[in-house]
Amino acid sequence: MNDFNAVLTRAFAEAPEPADDGFSVKVERAVAKREQSVLWLLTAQGFGLAAAAAAIVYGLMGVFEIYGMELLAGLGLEVARAHGAMTEVSAINFTSLAAGLTQVLFVAAGLAGGAVVYRASQQ
């Protein structure tokens, strides 16, 4: 049996398939076709993502038209409030009453803006 196994192994080794250019060309075409379809798929995915992004931007623009001004006002007031808080320490040294009032007004406006934003968000 072992001798036959050796004979069998040799028989397998002695029967190579001759090269066929037609086969190589067929594989080449199949691979090219595959790559083409992958390219189309990626392009379609790109268009799909772009369309989805455009739809999201369009939707956000609609929301911004309604709440945009309030949001910007709220943001501006928050910045002002932060600025006020940061300069509060140095305000002690202010000799001008007007400058002090400005700080107070900034803080008050910030609080009012925050309240408006909070109320808008709750609604």
Add this chain to the structure above:
Amino acid sequence: MASARGFLDLATASEAALIVAAQARDQRAFSELVKRRQGWARALLRRMCSNAAEADDLSQEAFVKAWERLRDLETPAAFPGWFRRIAVTTFLMAKRRQKAVFEVIDDASPIADETSTPEAAAGAKIDLERALSRLSDAERMCVTLNHGEGLSHSEIVEITGLPLGTVKSHVLRGTEKLRRMLEAA
């Protein structure tokens, strides 16, 4: 071999260089690789299929799969074993589509005497390919992988997913049938 701009001289490039280039999606390099490896791949599948046209279709399918998965190949030296696995999987999937049964063998029942069949009795010359075509799909696959590709039983188990006992039985029975057929020729 490779110029400063990175283009390969396909005719003289080593297989490893072709594989690396193909992994970078160079279709020309892959075509050259197919030219060099097609004889082996088609012979392997022809022996497993015993149908030349089907084997060539499966070989083409296996090469296209290899192109798609080439980036998964870790080292070019592993290409033969890696491609063999793809070829065997492609063959098994085709057989499953055809509802072929890769039976699990538990018994050690005696093998039917092939010399008693009318074909064997006719005394016609039986070559390896023809003898292989008389085996079952599972026996042909296991014998081809064992004797043709030099895989051990456990390696065949790993590739095919068949139980070890079944693989051993298929190899033993298939080899014994081949011996009887070839000796009778």
